[in-house]
Amino acid sequence: MTADLVVSTFRHEALATLFRVSTARLVDGNVVPGALRVLAWQRERDPYQGRWALPSGPVADNETLGACVARQLASKVDLREIAHLEQLETRSDPARDPFERTIATAYLGLVPSVAEPLLPANAGWLDVSALPSMAFDHASIVTSAVQRLRRKLSYTNLGFALAPPEFTMSQLRDVYAVALGYEVSATNLQRILERRGQLEPTGETASSTRAGGRPAQLFRFTRHEAEVTDQFAVLRPAH
Amino acid sequence: MTADLVVSTFRHEALATLFRVSTARLVDGNVVPGALRVLAWQRERDPYQGRWALPSGPVADNETLGACVARQLASKVDLREIAHLEQLETRSDPARDPFERTIATAYLGLVPSVAEPLLPANAGWLDVSALPSMAFDHASIVTSAVQRLRRKLSYTNLGFALAPPEFTMSQLRDVYAVALGYEVSATNLQRILERRGQLEPTGETASSTRAGGRPAQLFRFTRHEAEVTDQFAVLRPAH
DNA sequence: GCAAAAGTGTTAACTGTACACCCATGT
DNA sequence: ACATGGGTGTACAGTTAACACTTTTGC
Numbered sequence: 404m405t406a407d408l409v410v411s412t413f414r415h416e417a418l419a420t421l422f423r424v425s426t427a428r429l430v431d432g433n434v435v436p437g438a439l440r441v442l443a444w445q446r447e448r449d450p451y452q453g454r455w456a457l458p459s460g461p462v463a464d465n466e467t468l469g470a471c472v473a474r475q476l477a478s479k480v481d482l483r484e485i486a487h488l489e490q491l492e493t494r495s496d497p498a499r500d501p502f503e504r505t506i507a508t509a510y511l512g513l514v515p516s517v518a519e520p521l522l523p524a525n526a527g528w529l530d531v532s533a534l535p536s537m538a539f540d541h542a543s544i545v546t547s548a549v550q551r552l553r554r555k556l557s558y559t560n561l562g563f564a565l566a567p568p569e570f571t572m573s574q575l576r577d578v579y580a581v582a583l584g585y586e587v588s589a590t591n592l593q594r595i596l597e598r599r600g601q602l603e604p605t606g607e608t609a610s611s612t613r614a615g616g617r618p619a620q621l622f623r624f625t626r627h628e629a630e631v632t633d634q635f636a637v638l639r640p641a642h
Numbered sequence: 643m644t645a646d647l648v649v650s651t652f653r654h655e656a657l658a659t660l661f662r663v664s665t666a667r668l669v670d671g672n673v674v675p676g677a678l679r680v681l682a683w684q685r686e687r688d689p690y691q692g693r694w695a696l697p698s699g700p701v702a703d704n705e706t707l708g709a710c711v712a713r714q715l716a717s718k719v720d721l722r723e724i725a726h727l728e729q730l731e732t733r734s735d736p737a738r739d740p741f742e743r744t745i746a747t748a749y750l751g752l753v754p755s756v757a758e759p760l761l762p763a764n765a766g767w768l769d770v771s772a773l774p775s776m777a778f779d780h781a782s783i784v785t786s787a788v789q790r791l792r793r794k795l796s797y798t799n800l801g802f803a804l805a806p807p808e809f810t811m812s813q814l815r816d817v818y819a820v821a822l823g824y825e826v827s828a829t830n831l832q833r834i835l836e837r838r839g840q841l842e843p844t845g846e847t848a849s850s851t852r853a854g855g856r857p858a859q860l861f862r863f864t865r866h867e868a869e870v871t872d873q874f875a876v877l878r879p880a881h
Numbered sequence: 882g883c884a885a886a887a888g889t890g891t892t893a894a895c896t897g898t899a900c901a902c903c904c905a906t907g908t
Numbered sequence: 909a910c911a912t913g914g915g916t917g918t919a920c921a922g923t924t925a926a927c928a929c930t931t932t933t934g935c
Contacts, residue, residue, distance in 0.1 A: 411703050412651035415745055464650050464743070468734040493732045493747050495707040504703070506654055506745075508732045573887080590888075591925060598923080615934035616886030812914075829915075830898060837896080854907035855913030 414505045417471035418459035418541075420491070420548035421480070421512040423528060424565050424581045426574070437581035440528035441545050442479060443537070447525070450501050451538035455529060457545070459507065472510045479526055480514070486564035487513040487629055491548055499540050507539075511548045513564035516578055532584070553583055558633040560601050563624035571609050571619035599632045601625055653744045656710035657698035657780075659730070659787035660719070660751040662767060663804050663820045665813070676820035679767035680784050681718060682776070686764070689740050690777035694768060696784070698746065711749045718765050719753070725803035726752040726868055730787055738779050746778075750787045752803035755817055771823070792822055797872040799840050802863035810848050810858035838871045840864055 421442040428435055443455040460475045462468060468490070473482060491509040499505065522528075529535065531549055534542050555561050556579065566578050576589035596602045605621040660681040667674055682694040699714045701707060707729070712721060730748040738744065761767075768774065770788055773781050794800050795818065805817050815828035835841045844860040 411700065413654050413701065415652050415654060461650065462652065462734070462745075465736050467736065468732060468745070490731055492729055493707060495701070495747075497704050497706065506701075506707070508734070571887085588925075590927095593888090595924070614885055615932090616884085617888075617932035619887055810914085827898075829900095832915090834897070852907080853912055854905090855911085856905035856915075858914055 414503055415462045416459050416505055416507045417462060417468045417475060418457050418507045418509045418544065419472050419476050419512055420457060420509060420545055421476060421485070421514060422531075422548070422552060422565075422582075423514040424516040424578050425528070426516060426577050426581065437577060438530040438532065439549070439582050439584070441531055441548075442476075442522075442526065443529050443541075444479070444523070444526040446538055454538040455527075455535055455541070456538040457509075457541045468508050469510070472508075472512075476512065479522060484514050485512050486515055486627070487511075487561060489629070491544075491551060494540055494544065496540065509544045509548065511551055513552075513561065515567055516565055517567040556582060558631060560599075560624065560626060560630055560632050562596070562601070563627050564629070566624065569605055569607075569621045569623050571621060573619065575622070601632060653742055654701045655698050655744055655746045656701060656707045656714060657696050657746045657748045657783065658711050658715050658751055659696060659748060659784055660715060660724070660753060661770075661787070661791060661804075661821075662753040663755040663817050664767070665755060665816050665820065676816060677769040677771065678788070678821050678823070680770055680787075681715075681761075681765065682768050682780075683718070683762070683765040685777055693777040694766075694774055694780070695777040696748075696780045707747050708749070711747075711751075715751065718762060723753050724751050725754055725866065726750075726800060728868070730783075730790060733779055733783065735779065748783045748787065750790060752791075752800065754806055755804055756806040795821055797870060799838075799863065799865060799869055799871050801835070801840070802866050803868070805863065808844055808846070808860045808862050810860060812858065814861070840871060 419442070423440050423442070425435075425438050425440055427437040441457075443457055446452055446454055446456050458475045458479055460471065462471045463474075466474070469488070472488070473485075476482060476485065489511050491511045493506060493508045495506045497504055499507070529545075531545065534545060536542065537545070552561070556565075562575070562579060565582055566575055570578075572589040572593050576587050576592055579592060580587045593602065601624055602622050603625045605623055607621045608618040609621055610618060658681070662679050662681075664674075664677055664679055666676040680696075682696055685691055685693055685695050697714045697718055699710065701710045702713075705713070708727070711727070712724075715721060715724065728750050730750045732745060732747045734745045736743055738746070770784065773784060775781065776784070791800070795804075801814070801818065804821055805814055809817075811828040811832045815826050815831055818831060819826045832841065840863055841861050842864045844862055846860045847857040848860055849857060
């Protein structure tokens with residue numbers, strides 16, 4: 404039994420869904436509402452020329468998938484702005500790439516909402532709630548990444564990766580509300596995060612807004628590494 | 643710009659962690675305690691000759707990863723016994739295979755505890771709490787799969803894939819306790835699962851045991867497809 | 882003073898654990 | 909009768925939503 408099997412090899416790429424919350428703001432007197440946005444760029448070549456696609460690229464010979472996805476992102480944004488990056492899932496449908504069999508491993512990345520990163524001309528931030536038609540299976544990957552993000556926001560401290568370094572509770576409420584897609588109460592959010600030890604007052608207070616109102620305390624997240632904060636949602640060990 | 647990049651291709655394999663709960667039983671008067679076990683086999687060739695390894699094999703040309711992992715498992719167990727199969731994660735460390743660069747996508751599979759599947763001679767069920775040294779990064783993949791399974795048991799209905807088709811509440815308690823690694827109360831487990839609509843009485847009762855005691859009602863799971871049952875562990879939408 | 886926004890206190894609903902107690906069966 | 913395991917009822921703790929109310933600011 405020395406005969407080896409003849410095995411196929413495949414093109415393998417890493418692919419990033421990089422998210423960012425843009426909060427509501429005024430542009431020319433109109434309110435642009437907040438949105439959860441994902442980084443994409445318009446393809447210059449076939450297949451799917453002109454369509455929006457996620458940043459992706461082939462894995463190099465001596466590189467992990469994680470390193471590869473970081474390399475792909477580096478050409479679009481400043482890597483230091485990426486506060487969190489985790490593996491999502493691997494897509495392998497033989498028909499997903501019409502030109503060439505490609506297996507793709509998707510990652511989920513998060514950028515804090517302060518940064519308005521400068522992007523190359525053909526790149527942009529797509530509103531996740533109104534995705535255009537996208538290349539390959541990228542739209543379905545984005546949907547799956549949004550689901551993962553929304554779940555994890557509830558039982559982990561991932562908020563740190565979407566929020567600015569320092570924030571008032573209403574700013575944080577807006578970040579969560581936009582990311583989750585539903586209204587959140589600043590009062591209750593504060594209590595939940597405080598109970599879990601995620602929040603730390605800076606001692607400073609934000610200058611009050613033009614419209615008056617009590618100046619808000621500033622907070623920051625105590626830890627900036629991802630961790631599960633709601634350890635046992637159910638079925639805790641007996642005694 | 644017609645010059646294409648020279649891209650590398652890789653050997654890509656699918657890999658299965660197939661779990662099963664063996665409940666406590668008597669063998670020659672000795673109690674063999676229950677254990678969460680994972681399917682493995684002993685390698686016949688280098689690298690890692692003689693070591694335990696997870697079932698795995700290369701992806702074929704026109705096959706998804708899911709189909710591939712099912713194909714690998716088919717040579718070890720009866721596929722109809724696999725009640726649940728989901729993708730876990732993809733490992734890409736260039737050094738993980740000393741012979742040849744291989745990217746591996748791991749799956750998590752579950753087999754109900756009734757079935758004592760007949761295995762090929764070189765295959766076996768390893769106790770997850772006392773893993774032997776394994777080939778490649780397989781031990782760390784098992785650890786990661788166990789973590790995922792334990793989390794999901796709490797907030798999904800995945801119990802259906804580990805339990806027998808019909809069971810008493812104490813049998814189900816044992817399955818959960820072994821899988822989770824800590825004691826679980828049958829009383830409270832029943833209430834939790836009933837509240838979530840996962841449990842359905844069959845109307846039958848099990849014959850009482852040799853030692854006496856009230857005969858137990860039999861139950862089954864209402865649904866046999868994986869679903870999340872604890873929708874909002876935290877941060878529910880306002881109003 | 883008044884509007885606006887932040888912050889506090891309190892209540893109610895829900896979920897899950899712990900535990901006492903009752904029930905049905907074999908010997 | 910009594911041991912054994914199944915089943916029920918209830919009290920308690922923890923967590924979160926809802927909402928009324930107070931505080932601090934700008935105008």
